[in-house]
Amino acid sequence: MLGALAAPPCPPSFERRAVSAMAKYVPTPTGANTRGPGTAGTTPLDLTAVPCLPGFTLPQHKEKNNKMQRWGYAGGQRVEFDEGYTHDRPRFVQVPKPPNQWRNGEELPLSTTRAIFNTAEKEYDNLPAWEALDKQVLRFYGYYKEPVDESGLENWRVRRCVFFYYLEDDTVHIGEPKVDNSGIPQGVLVRRHRIPYSDKTGRYFTPKDLRIGRPITVYGKTFMVTDCDHFTRAYYIHEGIPQPESMPMQGDPVLEKRLFLDKRSPHMPITYEKRYREVQLGGGHINANMQQFLELDGKVCRFYAMMDDVTTPIFERRPFVILYFLADNSVEIREMYPNNCGRDSFPIFFRRRKLPRDKMDFGSPMATMPKAEDYVKVTDFLVGKTMKLLKFEFHIFDADEFTRRYFREELGVELQPRIQMDLPQQPWPRRPTPPPTGYGTQEDSLACVKSLLPKPPRKDLQKMMDNDGVILRFTAKLRDPKPEDREREFVIAFYLSDDTLMIHEPPKRNSGIVQGRFLQRGKYFNEATGKNFGPRDFQEGDGVKVSGYWFDVKGMDTYTRKWLDEEPPPYPNTDVTSVVEKLREGVKNQRPLVRDMFRLFDQDKNGVVTFEEFKKGMQKFAFNLPDEEIQAVMRHFDLNQDGKVTYTEFCDVLLDKDWSSEMLHTHTKFPVRTTPDEQYADKVQQSTADLKEAQKTRSAVRQIQSVFYAHNKTLTKLLKEFVMMTTKKHVTSQQVQQAMKNIGYEFPLDDVERCITFVQPQADLTQIDYVTFLQGLSVSFHDLPANR
Numbered sequence: 001m002l003g004a005l006a007a008p009p010c011p012p013s014f015e016r017r018a019v020s021a022m023a024k025y026v027p028t029p030t031g032a033n034t035r036g037p038g039t040a041g042t043t044p045l046d047l048t049a050v051p052c053l054p055g056f057t058l059p060q061h062k063e064k065n066n067k068m069q070r071w072g073y074a075g076g077q078r079v080e081f082d083e084g085y086t087h088d089r090p091r092f093v094q095v096p097k098p099p100n101q102w103r104n105g106e107e108l109p110l111s112t113t114r115a116i117f118n119t120a121e122k123e124y125d126n127l128p129a130w131e132a133l134d135k136q137v138l139r140f141y142g143y144y145k146e147p148v149d150e151s152g153l154e155n156w157r158v159r160r161c162v163f164f165y166y167l168e169d170d171t172v173h174i175g176e177p178k179v180d181n182s183g184i185p186q187g188v189l190v191r192r193h194r195i196p197y198s199d200k201t202g203r204y205f206t207p208k209d210l211r212i213g214r215p216i217t218v219y220g221k222t223f224m225v226t227d228c229d230h231f232t233r234a235y236y237i238h239e240g241i242p243q244p245e246s247m248p249m250q251g252d253p254v255l256e257k258r259l260f261l262d263k264r265s266p267h268m269p270i271t272y273e274k275r276y277r278e279v280q281l282g283g284g285h286i287n288a289n290m291q292q293f294l295e296l297d298g299k300v301c302r303f304y305a306m307m308d309d310v311t312t313p314i315f316e317r318r319p320f321v322i323l324y325f326l327a328d329n330s331v332e333i334r335e336m337y338p339n340n341c342g343r344d345s346f347p348i349f350f351r352r353r354k355l356p357r358d359k360m361d362f363g364s365p366m367a368t369m370p371k372a373e374d375y376v377k378v379t380d381f382l383v384g385k386t387m388k389l390l391k392f393e394f395h396i397f398d399a400d401e402f403t404r405r406y407f408r409e410e411l412g413v414e415l416q417p418r419i420q421m422d423l424p425q426q427p428w429p430r431r432p433t434p435p436p437t438g439y440g441t442q443e444d445s446l447a448c449v450k451s452l453l454p455k456p457p458r459k460d461l462q463k464m465m466d467n468d469g470v471i472l473r474f475t476a477k478l479r480d481p482k483p484e485d486r487e488r489e490f491v492i493a494f495y496l497s498d499d500t501l502m503i504h505e506p507p508k509r510n511s512g513i514v515q516g517r518f519l520q521r522g523k524y525f526n527e528a529t530g531k532n533f534g535p536r537d538f539q540e541g542d543g544v545k546v547s548g549y550w551f552d553v554k555g556m557d558t559y560t561r562k563w564l565d566e567e568p569p570p571y572p573n574t575d576v577t578s579v580v581e582k583l584r585e586g587v588k589n590q591r592p593l594v595r596d597m598f599r600l601f602d603q604d605k606n607g608v609v610t611f612e613e614f615k616k617g618m619q620k621f622a623f624n625l626p627d628e629e630i631q632a633v634m635r636h637f638d639l640n641q642d643g644k645v646t647y648t649e650f651c652d653v654l655l656d657k658d659w660s661s662e663m664l665h666t667h668t669k670f671p672v673r674t675t676p677d678e679q680y681a682d683k684v685q686q687s688t689a690d691l692k693e694a695q696k697t698r699s700a701v702r703q704i705q706s707v708f709y710a711h712n713k714t715l716t717k718l719l720k721e722f723v724m725m726t727t728k729k730h731v732t733s734q735q736v737q738q739a740m741k742n743i744g745y746e747f748p749l750d751d752v753e754r755c756i757t758f759v760q761p762q763a764d765l766t767q768i769d770y771v772t773f774l775q776g777l778s779v780s781f782h783d784l785p786a787n788r
Contacts, residue, residue, distance in 0.1 A: 138165040158252035313776035467496035479550035643687030700751035
């Protein structure tokens, strides 16, 4: 039904048909005729009279159909060139173009592209101002006068200002520096923006409008520009318009008076004449303490003292700082806790107040007030004096520089220099080295004693290279032999390259004994000297005992006799002075920091370098020297001659000025001693042994104390074990070990004895007071440093 009612489509109108017909004869923009075979020779038509209505317009034929854009690149930055779309057209400035990185043909050949296209390059680049002038600010100084109506002391007031002109966007920021206690709101006067000029022309401030000595008006307020900074002057000189000389800032009576009051002393000096006149008039200086406070406020004398604390199970020397406040004669005592001491952080031992000479007396309200003479004074504290304060004895050993200057200038007393109060290192108990096991050499047995994972002994490569193939041969016979062994002869061969020994029996015909190798080559212990066999232990006519057999040395070959008869090389064999110089230079070149240099030698990080560590450190620098010569080099670093090198001694020798060989011989502070010193060798061995034993003791004490510190009930269990073992108050070290084993913690007897000796240095290992031992074990956990 709907289809029957629909009207048929209308035929095209006459106007539409006419426009379509005319479109066939309209020429293209390029001059070529439009499509159709019969269009040659057609003339263009004037279509201006055709109405601009739908259906009467003609298609436009374009040569370029691309979409236009407003963006481009300037100096590698994307910028918007056209204006009126998002913001005004950006301002561009000319910036000198950086030199081209292409090859210019002076040192290297020209690049292929530059060799062909060799055109002149621009000297300047056009960059947007926000990139070329970023963070470039002109700074001017000036002031403006503010009228004051509510005060009768002044009519106007000078307000100082600072002008900041940002070149990147021509904005201006005006601020006023803040003055303490001025009572005036100060800070930002004009926020950063483009400030219009005051002539209502619509233009904005430019750098040419800011000149020294020229007033400017900003929003009805007139500012006077008086000065600018160095960068601003350089900018204007570069632009060709230099700024005039600076103008003096106009004075303000109120400001000058405030500055005068700030410079004036807060108190007026009181002379004897003034006090005399006041007393004559019936007055006098009423508050004398106030005058002392005004003159001596903030001046504190600092003294350093030590207190020997014998109340704890372990003797302890505790450092303190005594502060004497000169303003009110009060005293404060603070304790200086060392690092990692484990104590609670409450350093105030005596809070600030006046300290009486005797004991603290907290009397009743009706008690008589103590006099000024009953309190300690600053003159009572002297370096080297022992004072009894609060029932404790404090030994003053030093004072700071201000205290020494105050005593010298004000009191006329010269304090003593600093007194050394450091305790010497506690000697650790030494255990004898066990005898060799018989398996391998003695060095192999010592390696098993020193560590659970033994390492092979280090060989002396320098000695092996120097004495390679050098063998000393001796002839010997058995001492008190059996009848069948009387005719047996042996050859003892000693190898100088590694100090090994081998015994060989030459073959004899019809002897009935199997000759050949009698003793395998190896290092053997000489029971007579307590050391391994050396080349001079085999003297003609002497007897030696090797592996249970006694041999009488009968003779030696010619080479051995010549080698033994020669004089030993002079000590030292090498130039120790040159070795010291090369070592110092090598350490400086390898490590830039002194701390790293010292750690290169201090392998166990305990703060000192022993002989073994020094020897290994020299081997890292390719110095394979005998022990005597290494000791000579080490003596040069060991200033106090105690057998070990500390960090301070290492710095004193290493950080001195560069030395030449001639200066080393004439240097008086640290001369190189090349003469042998047997006492120093003993000190080196003793120091090395003490440090090794100290490391073992530290490890044993740490292991045992960690058990009691981690488990609170361990002490109670151990106390019960002691009570069950004996009825006495004393136990032995074996009983302590057994008691620990019964509660589940097994330690070697040596470690237990080391721990007992550390907690109670004077204790007898057969008579140990277990109550005192447990007390010391519980309170001394934090007193043991980690690696020193």
